[in-house]
Amino acid sequence: MRGFTHYISGLAAVTFFPALVSDLRMGILIPVIAAAAAYFPDFVDFKFGKFFARRDYEIDPAPWDEKKHYAPKLVKISELSEKNRYQFFAVRGRVEEILARGSGTISYEIVDKDGTVKTVSEEYNSIVFTLTDGTGKITVEAFGDDYRFFEDEFGEIKEGKEMLVFGYVDVGENGSLRLIISDAPHPQGIAETIAKAIEEAYREGERIVKIHNIRLPGDVYRRFWIYLDPPKREVRVEMGPIVTPGGVSIGGEVPEYRKYGIAKVDVPFIKTYPKPTSVDSFSGPEIAFRKTEFNGKTVVKDRFLPWHHGFSHSLTMGVIIGLIVFALFKLIGYSHATELALASMLGQWLHVFEDQLGFMGSNLLPPITKDVVPGFKLGESGSGLTNFSTAWLMIAFMIWNFNRFTDPRPIPISDAKLLLYLIWPSIIGFGIAIARSFKLRREIARLMDYYTNLDAFEELEEVGGI
Amino acid sequence: MLSLSTILPWSLAGVLFGSLISWIPGFHIFNIMALLVAVFGVGEFMPVEAFPFFTVGAIVAYAYVSAISSVYFSVADESAVFLLFPTQRYLLLGRGHEAVLLYLIGAVAGTLILVLSALFIFPRVLPPIYQATSPYITYFLVAIVVFMFMSEWPKEGDRGKTPGERLWLAWRQILGGIAVFFLSGLLGFVVMNTNLLPVTSAYTRLTPMFIGFFGMSWVLLNILSNPPMLDQKTEDNVESSVYNMLKASFGGALGGTIAAVYPIITGGMGALVAGHMTSQRGDDAFIISQGVNRVIYYVGAFTLLFLPNLRLTRGAAAWLVSSVYTPKSYAEYLAAVGVILLSAGISFLFTYYLSKVIARSFKVAHIRKLSYVVAVTLVVISYLLTGWMGVVVLFISTAIGMMAAAFNTRRSYCLGGLILPVLISMTGNTGAFMHLLGLG
Numbered sequence: 001m002r003g004f005t006h007y008i009s010g011l012a013a014v015t016f017f018p019a020l021v022s023d024l025r026m027g028i029l030i031p032v033i034a035a036a037a038a039y040f041p042d043f044v045d046f047k048f049g050k051f052f053a054r055r056d057y058e059i060d061p062a063p064w065d066e067k068k069h070y071a072p073k074l075v076k077i078s079e080l081s082e083k084n085r086y087q088f089f090a091v092r093g094r095v096e097e098i099l100a101r102g103s104g105t106i107s108y109e110i111v112d113k114d115g116t117v118k119t120v121s122e123e124y125n126s127i128v129f130t131l132t133d134g135t136g137k138i139t140v141e142a143f144g145d146d147y148r149f150f151e152d153e154f155g156e157i158k159e160g161k162e163m164l165v166f167g168y169v170d171v172g173e174n175g176s177l178r179l180i181i182s183d184a185p186h187p188q189g190i191a192e193t194i195a196k197a198i199e200e201a202y203r204e205g206e207r208i209v210k211i212h213n214i215r216l217p218g219d220v221y222r223r224f225w226i227y228l229d230p231p232k233r234e235v236r237v238e239m240g241p242i243v244t245p246g247g248v249s250i251g252g253e254v255p256e257y258r259k260y261g262i263a264k265v266d267v268p269f270i271k272t273y274p275k276p277t278s279v280d281s282f283s284g285p286e287i288a289f290r291k292t293e294f295n296g297k298t299v300v301k302d303r304f305l306p307w308h309h310g311f312s313h314s315l316t317m318g319v320i321i322g323l324i325v326f327a328l329f330k331l332i333g334y335s336h337a338t339e340l341a342l343a344s345m346l347g348q349w350l351h352v353f354e355d356q357l358g359f360m361g362s363n364l365l366p367p368i369t370k371d372v373v374p375g376f377k378l379g380e381s382g383s384g385l386t387n388f389s390t391a392w393l394m395i396a397f398m399i400w401n402f403n404r405f406t407d408p409r410p411i412p413i414s415d416a417k418l419l420l421y422l423i424w425p426s427i428i429g430f431g432i433a434i435a436r437s438f439k440l441r442r443e444i445a446r447l448m449d450y451y452t453n454l455d456a457f458e459e460l461e462e463v464g465g466i
Numbered sequence: 467m468l469s470l471s472t473i474l475p476w477s478l479a480g481v482l483f484g485s486l487i488s489w490i491p492g493f494h495i496f497n498i499m500a501l502l503v504a505v506f507g508v509g510e511f512m513p514v515e516a517f518p519f520f521t522v523g524a525i526v527a528y529a530y531v532s533a534i535s536s537v538y539f540s541v542a543d544e545s546a547v548f549l550l551f552p553t554q555r556y557l558l559l560g561r562g563h564e565a566v567l568l569y570l571i572g573a574v575a576g577t578l579i580l581v582l583s584a585l586f587i588f589p590r591v592l593p594p595i596y597q598a599t600s601p602y603i604t605y606f607l608v609a610i611v612v613f614m615f616m617s618e619w620p621k622e623g624d625r626g627k628t629p630g631e632r633l634w635l636a637w638r639q640i641l642g643g644i645a646v647f648f649l650s651g652l653l654g655f656v657v658m659n660t661n662l663l664p665v666t667s668a669y670t671r672l673t674p675m676f677i678g679f680f681g682m683s684w685v686l687l688n689i690l691s692n693p694p695m696l697d698q699k700t701e702d703n704v705e706s707s708v709y710n711m712l713k714a715s716f717g718g719a720l721g722g723t724i725a726a727v728y729p730i731i732t733g734g735m736g737a738l739v740a741g742h743m744t745s746q747r748g749d750d751a752f753i754i755s756q757g758v759n760r761v762i763y764y765v766g767a768f769t770l771l772f773l774p775n776l777r778l779t780r781g782a783a784a785w786l787v788s789s790v791y792t793p794k795s796y797a798e799y800l801a802a803v804g805v806i807l808l809s810a811g812i813s814f815l816f817t818y819y820l821s822k823v824i825a826r827s828f829k830v831a832h833i834r835k836l837s838y839v840v841a842v843t844l845v846v847i848s849y850l851l852t853g854w855m856g857v858v859v860l861f862i863s864t865a866i867g868m869m870a871a872a873f874n875t876r877r878s879y880c881l882g883g884l885i886l887p888v889l890i891s892m893t894g895n896t897g898a899f900m901h902l903l904g905l906g
Contacts, residue, residue: 003617004742011609024605027893032608036616043616047640051623051632064625212624218558244555246749248705283624384713384745391743403598410597 001354003042005387005394009354010038010347012394015401017339022405030334031343037321038347041312041355053286053307055210056200059193061185062088062214062222070215072166077136082171086189086261088214090166091140091179093133095159100128106144108257111236120256127157131165131179139172140165142181145255150181168258184222184254185214187237187261194226194287195235195263201289201300202267208306211277213284220244222252223280228271228302230451237261245281269300270451273359274443277304295452304360309372313355313362318348354390355381377444378430378437385436389429396422468515470801476516477805478812480523485816488531491539491688492681492840495528495764496782500670501847503786514791518771521787522802523809525768529576529761530813531820533569537562538824539688539833552749562698562828566821568706568750570814572757575715576722577810579758580766583723584803588769593776596727603728604892610735611647611885614876617742618643621874642873649866650679650879651886652903657859658887659896660905667852672782672884674848674856678863679880682844686864687871688837695832698825706750714751717744718758725759726767726780730888733763734878765806772799 014020014031024031036043062071072090080089107121126143127150142150146167154163167181180186190211197207214222223240239259242252253259269289277285288306292299311317322345329337352362361375379386400419403411411418487498499521508517537553556565599606623636653675656662663671721740725733737759740746746755767780772793779788793799848860863883870877890899900906 002742002745004613004739007609007613007616008743011605025601027604029605029608029893032605032612035609036612039613039616047620047636048633051626051636052629060625069622210624219555244552244749246552246752247747248749250559282619282621382745382747387745388743399595399598402602406598406601411594 001381001390002387003039005391006351006354007035007039008391008394009350010035012397013343013347013350015398017343018405019336019339020343021401023336031340033325033340034343034347037344038351040348041351044312045308049307054208056207057193057197057209059190059209060212061190070217077133077138080169080177084169085171086168086186088168088185090164091131091133092164093131095157095161096130096132098129098159102126110256111260129157139178141178144257146181182258184239186258187224187239191235191237191261191263195265198265198269198289198300199267201291206288206290208286208288210286211279211284213279216242221280223278226277230270233265235263235265243280267300270294271302274447309360309362311366313352314366315349315352315364316366318345321345321348377441379433385429386433389426393423393426472516473519473801476512476520477523477809480520481527481809481812484524484527485531485813488528489534489820490840491535492685492844495524497673497677497847499783499786500673501851504670504851508790517790518787518793519805521783522768522805525764525783526806526809527813529764530573530817533566533817534820537565552752560696560698563700563821563825564704565753567704568753569757570817571711572718572754573761574814576718576758576761579719580762581803581807584769588773589775596776606728607730615644639873639875643875643879646866646870646875646879647882650882653862654883655887659900663852663855670851673851674860675863675883677844677848678860679867679883682860682864683867685837685841688833692834695829698828700822700825710748710751711754714754715758717741717746718755719762722759722762722766725763729780730885732881733759736763769802772802774799
């Protein structure tokens with residue numbers, strides 16, 4: 001659930017304690033602590049945990065320019081090396097020599113939505129030249145759709161011309177570096193690194209991959225999708241359009257020949273959520289690949305944001321928060337420290353319970369329990385329906401409790417009747433969410449059933465023992 | 467009560483007045499009305515009973531026409547030093563008119579929701595709910611402030627090389643926001659509780675501060691960023707879906723209602739709460755919900771002054787009007803609802819055609835030149851309302867507003883200028899705080 005939904009649950013938890021409600025009425029605002037406690041699990045994860053989390057692989061398809069905070073980063077040619085292959089950069093330099101101008105037919109493979117690979121041939125124009133910036137020399141190539149863009153941007157290219165070019169770095173067969181004119185990184189680099197991490201996780205136990213997003217000038221983002229395809233044992237990355245932080249596509253589709261990156265994986269893996277990972281605005285995700293047992297087979301399983309929903313999202317943490325709040329407020333002489341501690345614990349527990357309605361689940365009672373209990377799959381964390389239904393329920397509880405604990409009652413009707421008047425939108429919302437969740441549960445069950453009977457797993461046992 | 471033949475002309479005069487000034491960047495209807503009252507008085511040029519209807523017209527016009535200034539005259543340069551608002555992004559894509567249309571869709575939805583609520587829901591539901599919850603307003607207010615701090619989303623930090631560097635980059639922004647809030651609060655406290663500004667400016671003492679926080683800092687950013695003046699499309703197309711429109715309208719109405727009913731909670735804060743509650747995403751949805759939110763926040767809040775069994779004074783305009791005349795009867799309430807509908811229709815047409823004209827002639831005058839003129843005008847308004855000390859307050863608050871932009875944090879933290887002193891007062895600590903600052 002969203003942060004405010006948890007927060008408002010903490011606000012509502014306070015109102016179940018008449019002593020705290022009485023304090024609020026007198027202008028004593030200390031009970032707000034319970035709302036902070038309810039939000040605490042996300043606060044600690046997103047403001048601290050995230051930054052301290054381990055990163056075994058850091059994929060940055062388009063590093064930011066340090067001054068402007070967006071891509072492409074302006075680099076000197078001498079700063080580029082093989083390890084920058086497929087990354088998106090800008091280079092300012094002088095055209096030293098035009099090596100080739102030409103046209104012909106280019107053939108390349110594209111992948112359709114089903115993952116089927118087909119070869120496409122088309123006419124193209126191209127230019128190849130060397131660019132120098134005083135620190136080194138690099139071959140620059142523009143062809144196909146990118147050539148048209150290049151021609152529009154730079155017009156006639158002559159030796160000695162000063163220019164700023166941008167594109168992705170590639171490595172020639174002889175190991176030489178090239179800059180391929182483009183408006184996006186090549187997705188192959190992302191796919192290869194993820195595939196490598198999955199294979200290493202199978203051998204070593206766990207690998208965590210941080211994937212950065214692609215921020216472009218004008219506060220827009222190049223969206224890309226990561227498909228984990230267990231049946232084909234592939235990691236497929238698709239480079240998408242440019243989108244605003246609000247998710248609206250504003251065009252900028254990349255040509256088919258640099259739209260997809262595919263990397264084969266030599267080990268079995270499963271994906272626990274039947275949707276691709278989409279990366280665009282805000283920050284990119286972290287994905288942990290962990291070796292695990294699935295129906296008696298050793299496989300690698302993905303876990304989104306591994307630093308999230310850990311100890312901070314446990315009932316144990318709620319008890320600790322309650323004890324700390326009690327000790328602290330008893331110490332400063334707050335007369336309702338016990339009620340405040342209980343409300344804080346209840347608020348944090350509500351957070352854990354609300355998140356449990358989603359997909360990720362939490363490790364509920366560490367150290368007694370060791371692993372995450374899967375969520376109830378009622379809706380995604382960002383679902384407007386479940387968030388609103390929960391938040392509204394909490395608002396209803398607040399009004400209900402305020403009314404119950406005020407004499408004379410501002411709303412002079414029975415408690416049961418008032419509660420019913422107040423909570424009906426939440427009842428409808430949860431009803432729709434539950435009905436919808438059946439479809440998704442069936443989809444996930446089908447997927448897991450499919451994995452169970454996947455020949456690829458057997459095959460691997462033979463390849464096996466990797 | 468006045469006759470319809472008197473109400474109508476004054477309402478239309480309000481719409482005309484609001485429409486003429488609301489498209490100018492940095493101008494806020496509340497400030498201009500305060501100036502109008504301060505300079506001319508009310509009884510001199512209109513019957514005092516007509517003033518609420520004149521104000522309804524002006525506020526409705528503001529809620530609609532201000533879309534023009536926020537879309538066309540709030541552009542950032544292409545390098546996007548700071549994060550852009552969705553409307554700014556639309557403008558940079560040549561889709562400013564589309565952004566205005568999306569806003570208008572929201573504004574119309576907001577008007578309909580407001581009118582239906584005013585007729586069928588507010589009179590029955592608002593009084594008991596308000597009575598049950600009003601003793602806890604300080605609780606809600608503090609809760610929203612704490613949530614604003616706790617929920618600040620670190621926009622940087624991901625790319626730091628070490629955990630320590632990542633943490634610092636993230637917290638630099640969060641701490642910047644906290645600093646902006648408390649500096650604004652300090653300024654607000656001094657302005658509200660000392661005789662820094664002349665006592666004759668009782669109704670307008672906060673005006674230079676708010677002009678600085680939001681208006682002047684906005685205009686200065688326009689000047690500093692020297693934005694490109696791009697060709698704008700004038701076709702009447704919007705990219706959205708019925709689902710997004712409905713969802714955005716619901717979220718906008720929720721946020722607008724919270725802000726309209728509860729004191730100190732502004733439209734932005736209401737939108738923050740409602741946006742989280744309904745889990746909104748999408749630029750189109752954001753702009754539509756802004757339209758709904760602003761209509762309900764500004765117009766709805768003012769309408770509560772007319773509601774006989776509640777009669778809440780919400781917003782600067784309501785305070786200004788109630789100091790002259792407070793409507794008392796249901797007939798006036800119903801007349802106000804009618805004026806809202808009429809004003810909304812006229813304001814819609816005015817905004818729509820003005821947007822077309824501006825989109826067509828967008829490159830005629832550079833926004834930077836317009837911004838210089840507006841900046842000087844804002845200084846003059848501050849001087850006329852509050853004298854030279856008001857201009858000093860304007861400069862300080864502008865610096866604080868610019869700080870928010872520099873830290874890449876929420877501009878709404880500047881509301882600390884209102885929230886902090888009010889909270890200190892509500893909790894009975896004004897004297898202690900004055901003593902702490904060495905002011906009393």
